Amino acid sequence: MRRAWITAAVALVLAGGATAYAVSVRQPAAPAGSTALAGDRIFFRDSAGQVASVRATDPSGPRQPLGLRCDRFAAAATSAICLTGEVGASLPTATALILDQELHETRRIRLAGVPSRAQVSRSGRMISWTVFVTGDSYRTSGFSTWTGILDTRTGYLVVNMENIHLYVDGRRYYSPDVNYWGVTFAADDSTFYATVSTRGRTYLARGDYTKWEAHTVTTGVECPSLSPDGTRIVYKRRDDVAPGAPWRLAVLELAGLRSVDLAETQGVDDQAVWLDPATVAYARGGRIFAVPADGTGTPHELISGGTSPVRLRAPG
Numbered sequence: 001m002r003r004a005w006i007t008a009a010v011a012l013v014l015a016g017g018a019t020a021y022a023v024s025v026r027q028p029a030a031p032a033g034s035t036a037l038a039g040d041r042i043f044f045r046d047s048a049g050q051v052a053s054v055r056a057t058d059p060s061g062p063r064q065p066l067g068l069r070c071d072r073f074a075a076a077a078t079s080a081i082c083l084t085g086e087v088g089a090s091l092p093t094a095t096a097l098i099l100d101q102e103l104h105e106t107r108r109i110r111l112a113g114v115p116s117r118a119q120v121s122r123s124g125r126m127i128s129w130t131v132f133v134t135g136d137s138y139r140t141s142g143f144s145t146w147t148g149i150l151d152t153r154t155g156y157l158v159v160n161m162e163n164i165h166l167y168v169d170g171r172r173y174y175s176p177d178v179n180y181w182g183v184t185f186a187a188d189d190s191t192f193y194a195t196v197s198t199r200g201r202t203y204l205a206r207g208d209y210t211k212w213e214a215h216t217v218t219t220g221v222e223c224p225s226l227s228p229d230g231t232r233i234v235y236k237r238r239d240d241v242a243p244g245a246p247w248r249l250a251v252l253e254l255a256g257l258r259s260v261d262l263a264e265t266q267g268v269d270d271q272a273v274w275l276d277p278a279t280v281a282y283a284r285g286g287r288i289f290a291v292p293a294d295g296t297g298t299p300h301e302l303i304s305g306g307t308s309p310v311r312l313r314a315p316g
Contacts, residue, residue: 036102037075039312042275043071044288045057045304051082056275056311059288059302066103071115073308077101077124079152083115083131094131109157113146117223117271118308121185125153126192126209128183147194148179149209165213166196166205179283182223182271183207186230193224193233204233204252217259219251222247222286223271225280227293231255234272234280234293235263249282260295275311283307 023209024053041053043066051068052152053060054268071094078101080292086093092114098107101124113131120127134144146160166173175198183194189209196205196216204221207214224233232251239248247269248264262280272282274293281290282300288303303309 014115021030026262037078037080037312041074042281042303043075043307043308043310043312044303045070045308047286051308060304068103072118072129073310074120074127075312076120076122077312079120079124079127081118081120081127081129082236083118083129085115086191092132096127096129096148096150098127098152100204103204104135106152107150109148109150111146111148111159112209115144115203117147118183119182119184119225119271121189122187122228125189126151126185127265128185128192130181130183145179145181147183149207151182155276161194164207167213167215168198168203169216173198180205180268184224184226184233185269186226193226195222195224202238206233217254218252223253224252224267225272225274227274228277232293234267234268234274236272239267247290249280253293262291262293262295264289264291270307273309273311275309281309281311283309 040056042059043053046052049069051066051070051073052063052307060069068082071085072083074081080099082097084095089256094111094113094177095114096109099182100106107123111131113133116132117130130147133146149158149161162178177198178196180194183192185192192207194205196203202222203216204218205214205225206217220237220271221235224235226233233254236247236249237250249264249265249268249272250259252259268282268284270282272280274283278293279290280293281288287301288309289299290300290302
């Protein structure tokens, strides 16, 4: 049954790939009066799935709706992605809407699976996403993920990055069960980090988009997010003791691979984001929280009734 499901999903994605290249006409993604992407604001999904923004200096203040309904949302500089699941389909499917700075649709990509993660590189050039194609969460045994990457400058689309040349402990690695998720790009738009899972082990992998290869760095890192200066990764690690979910947020210094747990002791199943070099934000229980990135302090609620937080920054 699983083999048949994957086969059907592949057929759907191939069809969606053709559609993705055909649909390139700009269409308004938001109604009149909505705002385009702008700096010094935090964008997020509200409790109804609508995307809105607040001033970064006043996150509890007035909300400005964008007129988008998404299951996952991410944005940076002049690009955004709205990842939505299809309701009522016989097989789980999703659509990735690629948007420009004015929130006009520039591309529509059909996908097989359930929306999971979405990220945009700081320059806005590279967009990535993850969908579950079997199971419905990282807790499900035998789950499978497809992670895609779109280069908005060249238009080149990778629907599933599982064919990237992977090196584990320095040696070329082959296995049919390799899964990637949670891509996060560095400032050069070629270097990226992602989680890779195989044979019951989970690794942090450092990838090179230009060379199309990835090398494992360390183990136990899930849903990484690279800091603005490119020196640290905020991630979730397995922690079956934490209440609510078996993950705990931590920050890894890439230079020495030293890790520190953050002050959030509740279980967090999210790909956290950096609000600034000293603070990360994440969703928990339908609310968005912030916490210092060095393990000190205490978490505080940033936005009530929200998920998918994004702090927009200017390129460079």
